[in-house]
Amino acid sequence: MENKINAHNSVLELIGNTPLVKLNRVAESFTGNFYAKVEAFNPGHSSKDRIAIHIIEEAERQGILKPGSTIIETTSGNTGFSIAMVSIIKGYECILAVSSKSSKDKIDMLRSMGAKVYVCPAHVAAEDPRSYYEVAKRLHKETKDSIYINQYFNKLNTDAHYRTTGPEIWKQTNGQITHLVACSGTGGTISGTAAYLKEQNPNVKIIGVDAFGSVLKKYHETGEFDANEIYPYRIEGLGKNLIPASTNFDVIDKFVKVTDEESAHTAREISRTEGMFVGYTSGAALQAIKQLNAEGEFNKNSNVVVIFPDHGSRYMSKVYSDQWMTDQGFFDTNSVESVQEVQF
Ligand code: PMP
Numbered sequence: 001m002e003n004k005i006n007a008h009n010s011v012l013e014l015i016g017n018t019p020l021v022k023l024n025r026v027a028e029s030f031t032g033n034f035y036a037k038v039e040a041f042n043p044g045h046s047s048k049d050r051i052a053i054h055i056i057e058e059a060e061r062q063g064i065l066k067p068g069s070t071i072i073e074t075t076s077g078n079t080g081f082s083i084a085m086v087s088i089i090k091g092y093e094c095i096l097a098v099s100s101k102s103s104k105d106k107i108d109m110l111r112s113m114g115a116k117v118y119v120c121p122a123h124v125a126a127e128d129p130r131s132y133y134e135v136a137k138r139l140h141k142e143t144k145d146s147i148y149i150n151q152y153f154n155k156l157n158t159d160a161h162y163r164t165t166g167p168e169i170w171k172q173t174n175g176q177i178t179h180l181v182a183c184s185g186t187g188g189t190i191s192g193t194a195a196y197l198k199e200q201n202p203n204v205k206i207i208g209v210d211a212f213g214s215v216l217k218k219y220h221e222t223g224e225f226d227a228n229e230i231y232p233y234r235i236e237g238l239g240k241n242l243i244p245a246s247t248n249f250d251v252i253d254k255f256v257k258v259t260d261e262e263s264a265h266t267a268r269e270i271s272r273t274e275g276m277f278v279g280y281t282s283g284a285a286l287q288a289i290k291q292l293n294a295e296g297e298f299n300k301n302s303n304v305v306v307i308f309p310d311h312g313s314r315y316m317s318k319v320y321s322d323q324w325m326t327d328q329g330f331f332d333t334n335s336v337e338s339v340q341e342v343q344f
Helices: 048-061 078-090 104-112 132-142 155-163 165-172 188-200 216-222 260-274 280-294 322-327
Strands: 020-022 033-038 070-075 093-099 116-120 146-148 179-183 205-211 254-258 303-308
Touching: 020 165, 033 165, 048 078, 048 155, 070 078, 070 132, 078 093, 078 104, 093 104, 093 132, 104 116, 116 132, 132 146, 155 165, 155 188, 165 188, 179 188, 179 280, 188 205, 205 216, 205 280, 216 254, 254 280, 260 280, 280 303
Parallel strands: 033 303, 070 093, 070 146, 093 116, 179 205, 179 303, 205 254
Antiparallel strands: 020 033
8 A cells, every 4th residue: 555645745735725613702783604714724814815826826937937037016015025024935026016005024034934024104195106006117218038927907816716715605504695895906706705705695695894994995986086085094904095996886786885093993802802913904894794784784684704804913003903093093092902910
């Protein structure tokens, strides 16, 4: 008998097929059944592994990427981490232009994965030469044998979720999903997943989560880009100050806006009540569900799937820091949530 070693060839084989986990205590008072697609189980700890592998392997198939090529991207951190991870294993250079709003943990993590990181100011217009979009474009022009992933405008971003996240959720729910709630940044996750689910059952309701300070919800409702909607906010990876081509607004039924403060508290609540250590936007997504539940969106037969995009370890100096929460005015140091001193 052959003594086979039961091992994966590399961590790349572990991308996707993330678990769907029932939400218990955190959803106890809601009407309906709630399940989280926990994307932190990807080897790079976020849903962005799916797009990194898909876009890079598509470029390889087209002969655009060769050994030693450079991969360039703009990123709030997660996509960068995933691209850096795939680049290491496949032997590419990785250059990332990130927003100064990204947490220090994320930037340090990118550097530890071998990426070269350029930190660009967060609150400048997309067309400003200092913006991370413009910096990435310039680096792409200046670097020989480079590709620019451009996740906001790359249809393969959406395609990755159409091919993987959508079918996984359909199978995991046995086709019984009634609602999908997902954060929208590039819109790749929600658009690709929704396109697949709506093909199986056009009645699945697709709800996007947007931030106050972002243009997405208003654009969906009016078809107009309203610059007056734009102002700084703290959640990373959710909402946008431009209209991403990777978002298919037609498959989204409606958007819900959430605040920085409520999303931060809800992220902490998920960790405390479900034992799932999730990122800021997971809190935003569940916050949207709280609001939808209060509006009577669900009934007892609703099977609601919410996407939890990444892991809480990326937010130790933000949402999971009592000091940061206090500095934002999100709670006072005497609140029950803050650290309790133990007396010996
Ligand atoms: N949450 C986090 C933490 C993210 O980094 C992103 C990606 N920007 C999203 C949610 C939104 O995903 P998408 O870009 O596919 O809309």
